[in-house]
Amino acid sequence: PGLTQSDSLRTLNRVFGYDSFRGDQEAVIEHVVAGGDAVVLMPTGAGKSLCYQIPSLVRPGTGIVISPLIALMQDQVDALRALGVKAGFINSTQDYDEQRLVEAEFVAGELDLLYLAPERLRLDSALDLLSRGKISLFAIDEAHCVAQWGHDFRPDYLALSVLGERWPDVPRIALTATATRATHQEITKNLGMDGARHFEASFDRPNIQYRIVSKDDPKKQLLRFLKDEHPGDAGIVYCLSRNSVEKTAEFLNRNGIPAVPYHAGLDAQTRALHQSRFLREEGLTVVATIAFGMGIDKPDVRFVAHLDLPKSVEGYYQETGRAGRDGLPSTAWMAYGLQDVVQQRKMIQSGEGDLTFQRRAAAHLDAMLGLCETVQCRRAQLLAYFGQRQETPACGNCDSCLTPPESWDGTVAAQKVLST
Ligand code: ADP
Ligand code: MG
Ligand code: ZN
Numbered sequence: 373p374g375l376t377q378s379d380s381l382r383t384l385n386r387v388f389g390y391d392s393f394r395g396d397q398e399a400v401i402e403h404v405v406a407g408g409d410a411v412v413l414m415p416t417g418a419g420k421s422l423c424y425q426i427p428s429l430v431r432p433g434t435g436i437v438i439s440p441l442i443a444l445m446q447d448q449v450d451a452l453r454a455l456g457v458k459a460g461f462i463n464s465t466q467d468y469d470e471q472r473l474v475e476a477e478f479v480a481g482e483l484d485l486l487y488l489a490p491e492r493l494r495l496d497s498a499l500d501l502l503s504r505g506k507i508s509l510f511a512i513d514e515a516h517c518v519a520q521w522g523h524d525f526r527p528d529y530l531a532l533s534v535l536g537e538r539w540p541d542v543p544r545i546a547l548t549a550t551a552t553r554a555t556h557q558e559i560t561k562n563l564g565m566d567g568a569r570h571f572e573a574s575f576d577r578p579n580i581q582y583r584i585v586s587k588d589d590p591k592k593q594l595l596r597f598l599k600d601e602h603p604g605d606a607g608i609v610y611c612l613s614r615n616s617v618e619k620t621a622e623f624l625n626r627n628g629i630p631a632v633p634y635h636a637g638l639d640a641q642t643r644a645l646h647q648s649r650f651l652r653e654e655g656l657t658v659v660a661t662i663a664f665g666m667g668i669d670k671p672d673v674r675f676v677a678h679l680d681l682p683k684s685v686e687g688y689y690q691e692t693g694r695a696g697r698d699g700l701p702s703t704a705w706m707a708y709g710l711q712d713v714v715q716q717r718k719m720i721q722s723g724e725g726d727l728t729f730q731r732r733a734a735a736h737l738d739a740m741l742g743l744c745e746t747v748q749c750r751r752a753q754l755l756a757y758f759g760q761r762q763e764t765p766a767c768g769n770c771d772s773c774l775t776p777p778e779s780w781d782g783t784v785a786a787q788k789v790l791s792t
Pocket of ligand 3: 772
């Protein structure tokens with residue numbers, strides 16, 4: 373020891389230019405390099421990508437990466453190529469010739485990593501292609517998309533259980549930042565990964581300050597918050613509807629805060645432009661629906677603000693988790709009012725889902741309500757939701773800890789509204 377460095381560490385240094393592994397990375401990587409299956413739960417920004425990229429480089433053959441983020445594949449592959457990694461992708465944005473070229477590279481054993489969209493694997497042609505090359509591992513990124521009751525369910529993910537059946541000797545690694553027990557179990561079950569080793573990092577994000585204010589005039593409250601605490605900072609503001617996204621972006625611009633809107637109603641070109649401006653410019657705010665954010669790797673997002681109540685604690689955690697990936701102080705700010713709860717209750721009841729779906733959605737909403745109504749430490753409550761405990765009962769970096777709320781009658785008020 374001392375003189376011999378592991379292949380993984382050498383790859384980390386030489387290819388990626390980093391000195392050391394973080395958290396569970398090394399344990400996960402060694403396990404997969406040795407041929408084991410892994411289910412990896414790590415918060416956003418913890419560095420899940422290296423957990424499959426390094427084993428793909430160390431093991432012989434090509435690492436197949438399944439990712440739902442088609443819009444980001446090109447960027448990811450370009451970034452890897454810039455580091456000298458032989459990476460490619462196949463998805464619907466390419467024409468036939470481009471696809472054939474990548475396929476040929478894969479079959480010839482010229483790729484370290486091949487990114488595929490999940491819907492590909494429903495095609496026999498794609499499975500045939502895979503059987504013509506040598507595979508080092510399968511990585512299933514954003515694996516919570518296989519959870520049917522989760523907020524990002526993709527039916528195509530269910531077909532991925534075929535990988536373990538057809539290639540029983542190829543290690544599989546499923547990765548996600550969503551950690552509820554239910555999601556966890558669904559990933560293991562739906563992907564047929566019962567024998568996998570589980571790695572679970574702490575979900576605490578100590579540099580994020582959690583604050584929930586009583587909703588009154590939300591746009592004005594937001595403006596005050598941004599002017600007082602985040603002048604010139606980059607951040608994300610989430611709204612429920614496209615209409616409020618547009619109005620809020622306009623309002624911020626009129627009041628001296630540069631902002632761009634992002635929602636599924638904008639054409640693809642405008643969305644791509646606004647996303648890349650957000651990534652490249654300094655101090656820009658994106659006002660968005662939840663259509664924005666998955667897979668975005670911008671380290672210096674200083675605040676995430678919610679003008680409307682998220683539908684679940686998982687959603688809230690993922691969205692706020694986009695703040696402060698660089699580890700510097702950041703704020704998760706939300707304006708919350710009981711009218712939001714009433715509105716969402718109605719939406720659930722009049723929505724399309726069957727009774728089971730409605731019950732689930734209502735349970736998600738109740739948990740979110742619990743987080744908003746608590747007079748205890750928000751962080752403790754958030755971690756407890758994910759089955760984790762923090763060392764001290766009070767974190768010192770949330771509104772409850774910083775300015776202990778007077779015990780008010782909110783809970784009773786909430787129950788009244790909810791029982792109608
Ligand atoms: P996740 O998928 O878990 O959200 P990423 O894999 O996108 O996170 O990594 C987040 C950022 O952290 C990236 O910019 C990545 O290069 C960086 N990173 C990951 N591991 C390390 C490490 N061991 N040392 C330094 N930086 C790292
Ligand atoms: Mg990731
Ligand atoms: Zn706290």
